[in-house]
Amino acid sequence: MADIAELTALIEPEVKALGFDLVRIKLFGSGDEYTLQIMAENPKTKQLVIEDCAAISRRISDVMDEVDPIEEAYRLEVSSPGIDRPLTRLSDFMEWASHEAKISATEIVEGRKSFRGVLNGVEGEDILFTDAKAGDVVIPFSLVSDAKLVLTDRLISASMPLSSDGADEFETEE
Structure with a gap:
């Protein structure tokens, strides 16, 4: 391989x-x-x-x-990475600050390996994160094994498509 x-x-x-x-x-x-x-x-x-x-x-x-x-x-x-995109670069965690995300770590960080909450940005090589259960945590970027945004209405609004050309049109009854 x-x-x-x-x-x-x-x-x-x-x-x-x-x-x-x-x-x-x-x-x-x-x-x-x-x-x-x-x-x-x-x-x-x-x-x-x-x-x-x-x-x-x-x-x-x-x-x-x-x-x-x-x-x-x-x-x-x-x-394209899509709306609920993977977060693979340190800059992704800064750019998508204030959005919800899931992060998995390769080692235990603050007693956990899985986090779900809000990105708060980056400080040096660390991700600042507010986990729904653990509160504020600092996750070293080097320990992130997987991370992605969580699909929310706020994320959808922030990721509006460039164009709807070619999208199916639906008729609605009023």
């Missing part, structure tokens, strides 16, 4: 060259069913439209065909 750090070093410059930020690279699956998932975003909108995904996919496909860093057969999947 390919090394994620090596894949990131190969893919991130290509994503940046197209004007996007890399959010996450994940390689998962088993046997002959592997998926290379690339999440990226436009730094201005925090979203991607389908044309952006297609452009990234073409560019990454060309590079991957040339370098061939993954021995196994795989499917390439390029997507």
Whole structure:
């Protein structure tokens, strides 16, 4: 299986060259069913439209065909992080401060490994967080194994789509 750090070093410059930020690279699956998932975003909108995904996919496909860093057969999947996005960079925790999130730690922090509450920002390499049960906690970024935003009305309002073109229209009865 390919090394994620090596894949990131190969893919991130290509994503940046197209004007996007890399959010996450994940390689998962088993046997002959592997998926290379690339999440990226436009730094201005925090979203991607389908044309952006297609452009990234073409560019990454060309590079991957040339370098061939993954021995196994795989499917390439390029997507926007979505509304309840994963938080993978320290800057994500600052940018989405005041929103609800779930965080899992690799080690016990303040007596817990799982947290759900409100992001309060970042101080140095630490995430400031108010957990619904434990109160205010400081979670070292280096101990975060998984983190994502929680879907709330406030988050939906903050993440309004760039365009509703192509969305299904519904007729309502009054």
